[in-house]
Amino acid sequence: MAFDLDLFVIGGGSGGVRAARMAAQTGARVALAESSRLGGTCVIRGCVPKKLMVFASQFEEMLDLAPEYGWALEGEPRFDWARFRDRLQRELDRLEGVYGRLLETAGVTVHHQRAAIEDPHTVQLADGTRLSARHILVATGGRPARPALRGAALGLVSDDMFGLETLPRSLLIVGGGYIACEMAAIFNGMGVAVTQFYRGAQILRGFDDEARGLVAEALKARGIDLHVGTDLICLGHPEEDFDLPAGEISPEPASRPRGPVKVKATNGTERVFDAVLFATGRSPNTEGLGLERLGVKLGRRGHVEVDAYSQTAVPSIYALGDVTDRPQLTPVAIRDAMAFVETVFRGNPTPVDHALVPSAVFTQPELGTLGLTEEQAREQEPIDVYATSFRPMRTAFAGRPDRVLMKLVVSRRTRRVLGIHIVAPEAGEMIQLAAIAMGMGATKEDFDRTLAVHPTMAEEIVLLREPVRRS
Incomplete structure (x- = not known):
């Protein structure tokens, strides 16, 4: 044919x-x-x-x-x-x-x-x-997926955020994944009063527990009003009475200014925000x-x-x-x-290999991650965990309390590095380079033999000598 x-x-x-x-x-x-x-x-x-x-x-x-x-x-x-x-x-x-x-x-x-x-x-x-x-x-x-909630058409999704006519003074972000957390950090840095609701117990589900805990603390330290275990029940116009049956609410295009949005949360509170962003999956x-x-x-x-x-x-x-x-x-x-x-088209059957996928969450500070989390590795085999948390030089000099995290998850049997997790400014840049070593099957001893570049934050990843946990 x-x-x-x-x-x-x-x-x-x-x-x-x-x-x-x-x-x-x-x-x-x-x-x-x-x-x-x-x-x-x-x-x-x-x-x-x-x-x-x-x-x-x-x-x-x-x-x-x-x-x-x-x-x-x-x-x-x-x-x-x-x-x-x-x-x-x-x-x-x-x-x-x-x-x-x-x-x-x-x-x-x-x-x-x-x-x-x-x-x-x-x-x-x-x-x-x-x-x-x-x-x-x-x-x-x-x-972007929009949840099936009363008044959900009044909320924005991530596609809308790049062309807003005006910057909201207050913004509620619903969700706890990387898009929600990145948007929270971005708009907080632009001077918006950001509140974040996430229905789970901790943001960034699926990432290393220790790393995501540090990111959550950093977001709150920067002024983001983060509420976990909290979700939305409904949205409406500021004058709307949520105890009455819902009326017809027409979607409003993001290209023109939207009015304030009233929300009701699962904790029973009702608040008004200039805008609401749903970052609840795709x-x-x-x-x-x-x-x-x-x-x-x-x-x-x-x-x-x-x-x-x-x-x-x-x-x-x-x-x-x-x-x-x-x-x-x-x-x-x-x-x-x-x-x-x-x-x-080249006659060379090539399966897709997703065994090692480095990724970064561009919050402030960033989270760079590769391989197994500590929790995943522990379920798989006995491990040693090497980690350090410290105040980086740039902000410590200015008296800021910011902290960073460098973490290696290591197989106790083979000594291969199973996971790398970094919470720090420019963590995305660091994890990309670390991925080369891990992709080559580097062991903890390979990291130990690597000379440090001083003074840098990244040097700590090759200076971790004793495990902080064994399991």
């Missing part, structure tokens, strides 16, 4: 764009459909704008420290949200253009419209065009693609089920990135894309 294309990619995020480009470089005929903006969650609504907002939020601490280092600052510092936001949007436009040019240079045909799968080898575009392809790749990513974008009708299996959360080679139950259809149940991280999607191209 003759096909119009060798590959049709649905989704123009990091994974989809990388797969399309790399496949086209093998000589394959490739097309890609994206109904929104090229770049996807990471470039347009996630990692990139978030990290730029992290940078913006850190200047408050720098300004606070400056006088202790002899700098005389004139006048009261003021953060200009509108100026930053407009500069941010221009940068996102630039990056979207870069993605488009990369695809064009690779010879990929881009369709700026929605696509659905008609049969195992046919894609139909929104304008009615049908294209056949030997292989179809679903890389449609995910979207859902895969699988609706309307025609997947289940064709026999593609979807998991409980709606994610596409794939094997180690990103192949679905329908042999010609593949999926990668956040639309699957793999770690929702851009480098994972890009690695998945490279393995897909190697398998399908």
